[in-house]
Amino acid sequence: MKHGSLFSGIGGFDLAAEWMGWENIFHCEWNTFGQKVLKIVLDPFVGSGTTGIAAKLEGFEFVGIEQDAEYAKIAAARINNYVEKNKTNIQELF
Numbered sequence: 532m533k534h535g536s537l538f539s540g541i542g543g544f545d546l547a548a549e550w551m552g553w554e555n556i557f558h559c560e561w562n563t564f565g566q567k568v569l570k571i572v573l574d575p576f577v578g579s580g581t582t583g584i585a586a587k588l589e590g591f592e593f594v595g596i597e598q599d600a601e602y603a604k605i606a607a608a609r610i611n612n613y614v615e616k617n618k619t620n621i622q623e624l625f
Contacts, residue, residue, distance in 0.1 A: 547576055580606030584613045 577595035
């Protein structure tokens with residue numbers, strides 16, 4: 532599978548993708564084409580929600596998947612707190 536990395540410096544998603552054999556074809560923060568075509572960031576390993584906050588910071592929509600319910604609650608609270616503080620108009624993320 533191929534993917535585009537939105538935040539290459541964070542590492543968690545990129546490392547997981549590499550371990551799963553996914554090929555990174557571009558880094559959005561460095562690639563203007565990627566910034567124009569990418570509208571939604573998908574993070575299949577949300578954890579505490581750092582990628583979601585970074586996505587919102589850069590103006591992208593965000594979809595997160597997390598198998599641990601407690602981590603999902605933490606991530607949702609962190610992302611929604613960021614969104615509320617910055618008055619970004621989005622739907623509930625989780």
